[in-house]
Amino acid sequence: MAQNPQTPPILFDRALLHARQRRARAQGEVAFLLDRVNEDMTDRLAAVMRDFHAAADLWTPGEGLSALRARLPSVQRVELDATGDEKLPFASESLDLIASALALQFVNDLPGVLAQIRRALRPDGLLLAAMIGGDSLTELRQAFAAAEAECEGGVSPRVAPFADLRDIGALLQRAGFALPVTDVDRVVVRYASAFALMQDLRSMGAANVLVERRRMPTRRRTLLRMAEIYAERFADPDGRIRTTFDIVWLSGWAPHASQQQPLKPGSAKASLAEAVKKAGKS
Numbered sequence: 001m002a003q004n005p006q007t008p009p010i011l012f013d014r015a016l017l018h019a020r021q022r023r024a025r026a027q028g029e030v031a032f033l034l035d036r037v038n039e040d041m042t043d044r045l046a047a048v049m050r051d052f053h054a055a056a057d058l059w060t061p062g063e064g065l066s067a068l069r070a071r072l073p074s075v076q077r078v079e080l081d082a083t084g085d086e087k088l089p090f091a092s093e094s095l096d097l098i099a100s101a102l103a104l105q106f107v108n109d110l111p112g113v114l115a116q117i118r119r120a121l122r123p124d125g126l127l128l129a130a131m132i133g134g135d136s137l138t139e140l141r142q143a144f145a146a147a148e149a150e151c152e153g154g155v156s157p158r159v160a161p162f163a164d165l166r167d168i169g170a171l172l173q174r175a176g177f178a179l180p181v182t183d184v185d186r187v188v189v190r191y192a193s194a195f196a197l198m199q200d201l202r203s204m205g206a207a208n209v210l211v212e213r214r215r216m217p218t219r220r221r222t223l224l225r226m227a228e229i230y231a232e233r234f235a236d237p238d239g240r241i242r243t244t245f246d247i248v249w250l251s252g253w254a255p256h257a258s259q260q261q262p263l264k265p266g267s268a269k270a271s272l273a274e275a276v277k278k279a280g281k282s
Contacts, residue, residue, distance in 0.1 A: 008108055008109040008111070008112065009108070010108050010211055011108055011160070011161070011210060011211060011212075012084075012106045012107075012108055012160070012209050012210065012211065013084070013209045013210070013211050014080065014083075014084020014085075014086070014106065014108070014209070015082060015083060015084045016209050017080065017084065017106055017205070017209045018080045018081065018082050018083075018084055019082075020202075020205040020206075020207060020209065021061045021062075021080065021205035022205075023205065024061075024062075024202075024203055024204060024205035025061070025062055025063075025205070029061070029062055029203055029204055029205060031062055031063075031204075032189075033102060033132075033187065033204070033245060033247070034060075034061065034062055034101060034102055036185075036187065036247070037101045037102060037130045037247060038065060038066050038067045038101070039067070040130070040185065040247075040249075041065060041067040041068065041099065041101065041128070041130070042067040042070070042071075044128060044249075044251075045067065045068070045071060045099075045128070048126065051096075052071075052072060052096040052097040052126070053096055054076075054094065054095045054096050054097075054122075055068060055072045055074075055075045055076070055095060055096060055097035055098070055099065056075065056076040056077070056078055056090065056095055056097070056098050056099070056120075057069075057075055057076070057077045057078065057099055057100070058078050058088070058098055058099070058100040058103065058117075058129075059078060059079065059080050059100055059103035059104075060077075060099075060100055060101040060102065060103055061080075061101075061102060061103065061204075061205060064077050064079075065099055065101055068097075068099050072097075076095075080103070086107060086108065086109055086112065086113055087116070088113070088116045088117065088120060090116070090117075090119075090120035091120070092119050092120065093119075093120070093121065093122045093123070093125075094120055094122070095120050095121055095122065095125055096121070096122055096125045096126070097121075097125060097126050097127075097128070098117050098120065098121065098125075098126075098127050098128075098129075099127075099128045099129060100128075100129040100130070100131075101129070101130050102130060102131065102132060102247075103129075103131065104129055104131040105131040105132040105133060105160065105162060105163070106160070106209065110163070110171060111171055111174060111175065114127075114171055114172065114174075114175035114177075115175045115176070117175070118175045118176050118177060118252075118254060121253075121254035122254060123254050123255065123256040124253060124254060124256035124258065124259065125253065125254040126251065126252075126253055126254075127172075127177065127250070127251060127252050127253075128249075128250075128251045129249070129250050129251070130185075130247050130248065130249050130250075131163075131168075131247075131248050131250070132162060132245060132246065132247065132248070133162040133163045133164060133165070133168065133184070133246055133247075133248035134162060134164055134165065134184055134186075134246030134248060135162075135244050135246055136162050136244060136245050136246045137159045137162075137243065137244065137245070138244055139230060139233070139234040139241070139242065139243055139244060140159055140194065140197065140198075140230070140243065141159040142229075142233065143194065143226045143227075143229045143230035143233065143234070144159070144226050146226075146229045147222050147223075147225040147226035147228075147229055148222055148226075150225060151219065151221055151222045151225050152219070152222060159208070160208075160209070160210060162246070163248070164248075165182045165183070165184060165248060168182050168248060168250050169182045169250075172250060172252045175252075176254075176255070177252025177253060177254070177255075178252065178253045178254070178255040178256075178259055179251075179252065179253050179259060179260070180250070180251070180252040181249075181250070181251045181252070182248060182249065182250045182251075183248075183249050184246050184247065184248055184249070185246075185247040185249065186244065186245075186246050186247075187244075187245040187246075187247060188242055188243065188244055188245075189242075189243045189245065190236065190240040190241065190242055190243070191240060191241050191243060192240060192241075193227055193230075193231070193241065194226060194227040194230040194231070194241060195223075195227060197241070197243050
């Protein structure tokens, strides 16, 4: 049976993601990216001059958003469940703030989840989230692709596809958010080797969860060649390799009459052409 064109493709095995995140949490996961986001979240929330009475922390891994709990101890925490369900447990217009860290990059139906968030926010409610996107792990992606092409004659899905800034901004508008804003915090981390990087990804619970991932163990020859290519292309003079993580921040407000509104077409008092002419004469 042909797939319904309105049904989003299932890219991620979210049940497997849940299991790996639970294992990482039990073993004391590596949390330097989440620590960075927590610190930045504190600053961003401090810059918002308003009170939030009802808030939720959506799918943040590990111990969740400590920055949000410090400001709102009664915050509702929604953890990823064992089924990986993407249906949100929020009533319509029940929340002033929904925050999320390092979780939305593993959502199969991001437009649908953003629409659910928009419905759950009260008028003038805020979505503030950080997700992995952009060129994250581009070095690992390139090294694996080159090694598999050379050693096995083909390439298998290894690194998840990440949304870029323009895509996310468009999705916020499509979901009905007002005043959408996106920006990127690029973090470059250095490792002793590609294997040290892969160990960190496993410790974060962020190893490959693509539905189309290769199910057989990777050949030792391919792994060794991948590490060689990585070092050849992306190592610093001291031999340590570089790894890119792009943390994409997104925010948007549920529409409210008090918000700044764009001018209606044709309502401007002066035309751009006249402004250009005046600038040329000055």
